[in-house]
Amino acid sequence: MCRLAAITSAKYFSPMENILALETMKEGHDGSGLGLTLKDLGGEFKDLKEYPILSGICSRKGREILESYMEEMGFKMIYHWKPKIKQVKGIIRRDHYFAYVFDYPDGWKDKSWREKEDLLMNTRLTLRKMGEADESIFVFSFYPDVITLKEVGDPLEVGEFFGLDKDILKAKIIFAQGRQNTNYQIYLYACHPFFIQGYCTMTNGENTAFVPIREFLMSRGFPGYMGYNSDSEVFAHILHYVSRQLNFPLTYYKDVLTPLKWDEIEQRKDKEALFLIKQSMRPLCIDGPNMVIGFIPDGTCFMVQDAKKLRPGVVGGIEGKYALMSELCGLDKVIPNRDRSKDIFPMKYDMVIVSPDAKEVKVWNQLMA
Amino acid sequence: MEPANGLKLDYNHALTIKEFPYIIRWREDRCKRCGQCTAVCPNGAIKPTVKYMRVIESGGDTPKPKPVRRIIHVIEQVNNIENYCTGCAVCALVCPNNAIEPEYNPQNKFLFYKNLGGEGYKRGGRRNDPGVSTLDRIKFTRISMLTDPALDAGRHEFRVRSYIGRILPPEELPLKVEDGRLVVDKTRGKFIPPVREIFPIMIGSMSIGALSPYMWEGLAMGVAYLNEVEGIPVVMCSGEGGFPPRLLKSRYVKYFILQIASGYFGWDSIIHTLPYMTEDPAAIEIKYGQGAKPGDGGLLMAPKVIKLIAEIRGVPMYVDLPSPPTHQTKYSIEEAVMKMIQSMSMAFGFRVPVYPKISGTRTSKAVLNNLARNPYAAALCIDGEDGGTGAAYNVSLDKMGHPIASNIRECYLDLVKQGKQNELPLIAAGGIGKKGNLAANTAALIMLGASAVAIGKYIMQATADCLGDEWNRCNLCNTGKCPRGITTQDPKLYRRLNPDKIAERVVEIFKAADVELRKIFAPMGRSTELPIGMSDGLSIDDKAMAERLEISYAC
Numbered sequence: 068m069c070r071l072a073a074i075t076s077a078k079y080f081s082p083m084e085n086i087l088a089l090e091t092m093k094e095g096h097d098g099s100g101l102g103l104t105l106k107d108l109g110g111e112f113k114d115l116k117e118y119p120i121l122s123g124i125c126s127r128k129g130r131e132i133l134e135s136y137m138e139e140m141g142f143k144m145i146y147h148w149k150p151k152i153k154q155v156k157g158i159i160r161r162d163h164y165f166a167y168v169f170d171y172p173d174g175w176k177d178k179s180w181r182e183k184e185d186l187l188m189n190t191r192l193t194l195r196k197m198g199e200a201d202e203s204i205f206v207f208s209f210y211p212d213v214i215t216l217k218e219v220g221d222p223l224e225v226g227e228f229f230g231l232d233k234d235i236l237k238a239k240i241i242f243a244q245g246r247q248n249t250n251y252q253i254y255l256y257a258c259h260p261f262f263i264q265g266y267c268t269m270t271n272g273e274n275t276a277f278v279p280i281r282e283f284l285m286s287r288g289f290p291g292y293m294g295y296n297s298d299s300e301v302f303a304h305i306l307h308y309v310s311r312q313l314n315f316p317l318t319y320y321k322d323v324l325t326p327l328k329w330d331e332i333e334q335r336k337d338k339e340a341l342f343l344i345k346q347s348m349r350p351l352c353i354d355g356p357n358m359v360i361g362f363i364p365d366g367t368c369f370m371v372q373d374a375k376k377l378r379p380g381v382v383g384g385i386e387g388k389y390a391l392m393s394e395l396c397g398l399d400k401v402i403p404n405r406d407r408s409k410d411i412f413p414m415k416y417d418m419v420i421v422s423p424d425a426k427e428v429k430v431w432n433q434l435m436a
Numbered sequence: 437m438e439p440a441n442g443l444k445l446d447y448n449h450a451l452t453i454k455e456f457p458y459i460i461r462w463r464e465d466r467c468k469r470c471g472q473c474t475a476v477c478p479n480g481a482i483k484p485t486v487k488y489m490r491v492i493e494s495g496g497d498t499p500k501p502k503p504v505r506r507i508i509h510v511i512e513q514v515n516n517i518e519n520y521c522t523g524c525a526v527c528a529l530v531c532p533n534n535a536i537e538p539e540y541n542p543q544n545k546f547l548f549y550k551n552l553g554g555e556g557y558k559r560g561g562r563r564n565d566p567g568v569s570t571l572d573r574i575k576f577t578r579i580s581m582l583t584d585p586a587l588d589a590g591r592h593e594f595r596v597r598s599y600i601g602r603i604l605p606p607e608e609l610p611l612k613v614e615d616g617r618l619v620v621d622k623t624r625g626k627f628i629p630p631v632r633e634i635f636p637i638m639i640g641s642m643s644i645g646a647l648s649p650y651m652w653e654g655l656a657m658g659v660a661y662l663n664e665v666e667g668i669p670v671v672m673c674s675g676e677g678g679f680p681p682r683l684l685k686s687r688y689v690k691y692f693i694l695q696i697a698s699g700y701f702g703w704d705s706i707i708h709t710l711p712y713m714t715e716d717p718a719a720i721e722i723k724y725g726q727g728a729k730p731g732d733g734g735l736l737m738a739p740k741v742i743k744l745i746a747e748i749r750g751v752p753m754y755v756d757l758p759s760p761p762t763h764q765t766k767y768s769i770e771e772a773v774m775k776m777i778q779s780m781s782m783a784f785g786f787r788v789p790v791y792p793k794i795s796g797t798r799t800s801k802a803v804l805n806n807l808a809r810n811p812y813a814a815a816l817c818i819d820g821e822d823g824g825t826g827a828a829y830n831v832s833l834d835k836m837g838h839p840i841a842s843n844i845r846e847c848y849l850d851l852v853k854q855g856k857q858n859e860l861p862l863i864a865a866g867g868i869g870k871k872g873n874l875a876a877n878t879a880a881l882i883m884l885g886a887s888a889v890a891i892g893k894y895i896m897q898a899t900a901d902c903l904g905d906e907w908n909r910c911n912l913c914n915t916g917k918c919p920r921g922i923t924t925q926d927p928k929l930y931r932r933l934n935p936d937k938i939a940e941r942v943v944e945i946f947k948a949a950d951v952e953l954r955k956i957f958a959p960m961g962r963s964t965e966l967p968i969g970m971s972d973g974l975s976i977d978d979k980a981m982a983e984r985l986e987i988s989y990a991c
């Protein structure tokens with residue numbers, strides 16, 4: 068089972084905190100990879116917040132292709148970060164790990180935010196397609212104030228490999244996932260967390276309804292709904308679809324994933340809308356077993372369970388720092404000095420929502436809403 | 437004593453019994469000559485007769501066999517093609533001594549002769565092909581176990597439900613946010629089409645007229661019980677030929693789909709009853725085609741048009757009632773079908789889903805695409821080549837039409853391409869449960885892309901022991917002489933049925949199917965919604981079929 072460690076904080080912290088939490092939760096073999104998504108960056112990225120950051124991995128050849136394509140598109144590189152790689156046994160080093168900070172091409176500065184977001188996504192998709200066949204280019208995110216790192220190996224070793232224990236890379240929201248090898252092929256694009264236009268999720272479990280969900284998303288006519296090397300990628304895309312494309316408030320993500328029964332809907336104030344949503348979004352309903360942790364562009368983090376609560380998940384912390392973990396020991400590792408009686412184990416109707424800057428945590432109950 | 441007219445020398449134009457599909461095995465030693473078999477035979481295929489024969493007799497205290505010649509009574513098979521034995525075996529059923537039974541004759545030459553008078557062979561039933569259908573070859577192979585725990589069919593909550601009706605895509609829902617909640621924005625005046633929640637297996641169109649009153653009543657009672665007592669929303673389609681006005685005015689009409697077909701039979705009376713109706717029907721089905729006889733109209737043979745039927749349909753008694761192969765007003769799909777859907781919607785105040793039914797065909801995607809563009813089209817029902825009928829030409833039944841599996845699959849995938857897979861539900865019919873695997877065939881079609889299935893023959897077989905099978909057994913539905921009393925208007929025959937028993941069986945069948953569907957869906961990890969299009973759960977043991985259906989191959 069995959070392990071998930073998400074931390075949201077009012078202060079900048081190091082991704083090593085997440086990695087150590089993963090290490091605590093580790094049981095048995097665990098070499099299928101580590102994925103890290105950092106949002107609201109500190110350190111050297113603190114003053115570059117409005118510029119999009121392209122994160123990924125490429126070969127020597129891929130680097131040339133990527134850089135010349137970006138230049139051709141008119142993106143101007145203003146900063147280049149690369150991890151201080153330390154060779155670690157068991158991890159095969161690839162040529163070039165990078166996070167490039169770009170300025171928008173001329174003529175794009177005054178475009179609307181939505182247009183800019185689409186430009187960034189389409190650029191990422193083009194780069195992905197260019198380097199997918201020969202694995203010369205992997206790009207995980209291209210968005211302001213967000214960095215994604217992924218590599219195959221034991222999480223702690225991958226952390227060392229990236230030199231995260233030494234680096235000053237810091238952020239206010241960091242999601243980390245360590246995968247156990249249930250899929251035989253270890254492929255970087257299958258590593259969580261998944262990110263699309265400011266929305267990010269990582270998941271614990273298998274998604275039995277994957278095929279119809281994928282077909283539904285792919286037929287929405289939105290170019291970003293592609294990939295799906297992991298059945299969990301759909302969770303990020305459903306979140307994006309519900310929130311950005313349909314403009315539903317965040318809690319409706321839960322209503323789409325695990326719709327209430329008709330008699331339960333009757334009790335809700337928004338029942339008329341829910342009746343329609345339950346029918347219209349029938350293909351997006353999941354049966355688990357899944358626990359999903361996600362963030363949205365404003366920095367709100369959340370955790371939801373499938374309707375049978377078939378996977379573990381816990382949220383706890385103190386004002387200014389909360390952790391959303393797949394297991395309790397991970398939470399203990401990150402925030403030991405909290406009031407444990409306030410730990411939240413979301414049940415089937417719950418959506419645990421941590422507000423931006425980890426100010427407060429609340430449980431939204433689907434039945435009572 | 438020899439026949440008075442002497443020996444017949446030339447038998448060239450008489451058939452031998454080997455040409456017949458079924459040969460009667462009669463046991464002289466067991467028969468007590470009660471005559472029940474000859475009385476019950478629906479086709480006059482056996483007759484009592486006398487023979488002058490040499491027999492061995494033995495009497496007295498010790499056996500003393502001796503040959504004697506005398507006249508004896510025998511049961512003989514008629515070798516007249518009109519009175520062929522259909523293999524129904526009701527003779528065997530009534531025989532008190534197990535003295536008679538029909539035996540299938542695989543070498544028969546029946547079709548060579550069943551065209552006397554220049555008239556093609558007409559019959560009821562469905563395609564006579566005893567082979568294993570595609571649906572029965574599909575297996576459910578993606579089993580959740582350790583990485584994704586299987587659900588528990590008995591313990592977890594399951595919702596085996598589907599929809600008929602046009603479902604708005606999320607992008608078109610008239611919603612707005614108010615105080616962090618979504619509300620329906622009435623100011624937008626967006627038409628929200630009617631949608632019904634149903635159990636994914638429905639009873640397909642069989643008309644009052646084709647079915648006997650007891651049969652129809654039994655089915656209808658069963659459906660009402662399932663809805664009102666068991667809470668399983670099974671719906672049933674009326675078939676062409678109207679609907680009893682009393683039932684139309686009752687609250688039970690909501691469990692029925694009214695069918696309008698090319699003969700428009702019965703719609704005069706329905707239209708006149710409209711103002712008195714208190715509930716809306718479940719849906720309206722416009723029949724453009726039928727899987728059993730594609731491109732052919734309906735046919736109710738004269739013997740079945742008794743007083744009640746004539747009244748409901750608004751026609752004289754005892755005349756053949758053929759519906760034309762096509763709706764007379766239909767000159768183009770774009771316009772006429774749209775108009776028909778619109779007018780039917782309008783007649784019921786746009787509160788009732790209206791959808792067309794077509795026979796399986798290579799051109800079904802064209803129809804589908806047309807409907808996809810019509811916001812009032814509520815679904816598409818495709819009836820595959822294994823669909824049944826009360827009367828059709830054998831050639832249509834056996835050779836015309838398209839198998840349902842690939843037809844549904846390509847239509848579903850076409851909808852996926854357009855992003856309309858949830859918008860326009862597909863209803864699959866034709867051959868579901870042909871070998872008795874009702875739940876498995878239903879689940880396979882759902883996972884190929886159907887939202888629901890419709891059954892006809894299966895329900896007749898399972899509720900009323902319809903004798904017909906794919907060895908051309910019985911299939912007398914068109915003659916009005918159904919030996920089970922299912923497809924006849926002759927009270928002497930239909931009183932053999934007990935409507936309460938039929939209703940009881942309907943309830944049992946749907947309850948069992950509900951459990952069996954859960955048993956399939958649970959290990960595949962689906963419980964709250966149907967696994968529509970969940971094709972990664974399916975496999976088949978034939979590579980070409982796997983490729984065509986876009987599912988995996990497993991052997």
Ligand code: SF4
Pocket residue numbers: 458460473476477478479480481482520521522523524525526527528537538
């Ligand atoms: S099997 Fe049916 S058709 Fe044949 S002889 Fe017996 S009763 Fe008649």
Ligand code: SF4
Pocket residue numbers: 560561896901902903904905909910911912913914917918919920921922923
């Ligand atoms: S039993 Fe009746 S319904 Fe069944 S095949 Fe024979 S005639 Fe038709």
